Amino acid sequence: MQKEYNVVIVGGGAAGFFTAINIAKQRVDLKIAIFERGKDVLQKVKVSGGGRCNVTHACFDPKELTQYYPRGEKELLGPFHQFACGDTFEWFDQQGIELKIEEDGRIFPVTDSSQTIIDCFQRLVKKYNIEVLTNTALLDFKEENGGWIVETKSGEIAAGNLVIAAGSSPKLWKLLKAKGIAIVNPVPSLFTFNINDERLTDIPGVVVQDVEVSVLDTKLESNGPLLVTHWGLSAPSVLKLSAWGARVLADKNYQFQIKINFIGLAYSNCLEQLHAIKKELAKNVVAKYNQFDLPKRLWRKLITASKITDDVRWADINKTQIENLASQLTEAVFSVNGKSTFKEEFVTAGGVDLKEINFKRFESKKYSNLFFAGEILNIDAVTGGFNFQNAWTGGYLIAKAISEV
Numbered sequence: 033m034q035k036e037y038n039v040v041i042v043g044g045g046a047a048g049f050f051t052a053i054n055i056a057k058q059r060v061d062l063k064i065a066i067f068e069r070g071k072d073v074l075q076k077v078k079v080s081g082g083g084r085c086n087v088t089h090a091c092f093d094p095k096e097l098t099q100y101y102p103r104g105e106k107e108l109l110g111p112f113h114q115f116a117c118g119d120t121f122e123w124f125d126q127q128g129i130e131l132k133i134e135e136d137g138r139i140f141p142v143t144d145s146s147q148t149i150i151d152c153f154q155r156l157v158k159k160y161n162i163e164v165l166t167n168t169a170l171l172d173f174k175e176e177n178g179g180w181i182v183e184t185k186s187g188e189i190a191a192g193n194l195v196i197a198a199g200s201s202p203k204l205w206k207l208l209k210a211k212g213i214a215i216v217n218p219v220p221s222l223f224t225f226n227i228n229d230e231r232l233t234d235i236p237g238v239v240v241q242d243v244e245v246s247v248l249d250t251k252l253e254s255n256g257p258l259l260v261t262h263w264g265l266s267a268p269s270v271l272k273l274s275a276w277g278a279r280v281l282a283d284k285n286y287q288f289q290i291k292i293n294f295i296g297l298a299y300s301n302c303l304e305q306l307h308a309i310k311k312e313l314a315k316n317v318v319a320k321y322n323q324f325d326l327p328k329r330l331w332r333k334l335i336t337a338s339k340i341t342d343d344v345r346w347a348d349i350n351k352t353q354i355e356n357l358a359s360q361l362t363e364a365v366f367s368v369n370g371k372s373t374f375k376e377e378f379v380t381a382g383g384v385d386l387k388e389i390n391f392k393r394f395e396s397k398k399y400s401n402l403f404f405a406g407e408i409l410n411i412d413a414v415t416g417g418f419n420f421q422n423a424w425t426g427g428y429l430i431a432k433a434i435s436e437v
């Protein structure tokens with residue numbers, strides 16, 4: 033006999049579990065199943081935030097919150113008035129999960145462990161008798177009697193409502209495209225820059241707190257902390273550029289140049305300050321004492337790049353050298369040759385075209401009782417808990433729509 037569910041949710045990740053739990057909390061009479069194509073669930077939750085799970089961000093104004101979404105800014109404003117970061121905080125608090133706000137606004141469980149969030153979800157699906165079926169991939173689906181017939185390797189299953197919350201899934205995007213749902217071709221978002229440059233070699237781990245970074249020949253620019261890695265550059269200033277410039281940088285095949293202002297001063301102001309330092313510290317060795325609060329290792333690299341040797345005193349540097357140094361500090365150009373995924377987290381720009389969605393319910397405009405949550409949509413955000421917030425908001429509104437029927 034064909035199995036029947038009121039709700040089938042495709043995707044055993046954050047959006048899928050959150051949607052299922054919120055439906056069940058409001059309608060204990062509904063039979064709900066989560067289909068996960070792999071053998072494990074909540075894997076992205078496990079690795080998020082370096083294994084600490086950055087559940088959301090301390091941005092409590094819906095309008096301000098939308099500014100963190102390169103794609104989805106306009107569409108999420110209404111939904112964020114229904115369920116946003118403060119609501120997420122309260123939701124987890126109600127489940128007995130204590131959260132903390134860090135200095136940069138990111139919100140984590142006080143345990144600093146993503147397992148706390150996973151255990152919370154697993155406890156709730158058990159409590160509400162939600163079936164979690166692993167190794168169960170969606171092969172196809174078709175409308176029938178106002179609901180859906182869902183095809184898996186195990187056979188056909190009837191579902192009154194179908195929720196697609198499977199993250200970035202090329203196979204599902206292809207299937208949806210075949211159903212006449214427009215898909216925006218995906219490209220990576222949130223990635224670090226691969227750079228092979230003498231100024232960065234041998235100094236991995238160096239952090240500059242507030243830099244300005246721009247991509248030459250584009251309008252892309254950002255600011256924030258910058259981290260030197262073994263392969264190039266990372267941290268928020270770079271990740272923001274990768275998110276906002278996802279399509280532009282993909283078109284460039286990840287071969288481009290960036291300009292970095294390490295100290296936030298205009299070239300002319302920097303030059304003026306360097307001349308003042310030259311007079312004040314005339315007898316000091318230039319390389320020995322770092323200026324502008326720059327890390328010592330980076331300062332020495334920029335000194336070398338300015339053709340100033342390690343033993344030269346401030347009194348002895350010439351006009352060309354001091355101009356070179358001003359240039360290295362305020363307009364250093366680096367060639368980017370490729371990208372690397374940010375930690376183990378992978379975010380894409382692309383997915384179901386947002387014009388296809390009724391954002392009051394996160395429901396398809398073409399098909400009734402077909403819903404979408406999370407990264408299956410063409411919505412993505414910068415790092416800091418914002419991608420999870422999109423999943424929570426979508427899941428909540430879908431749950432509300434299904435529960436009220």
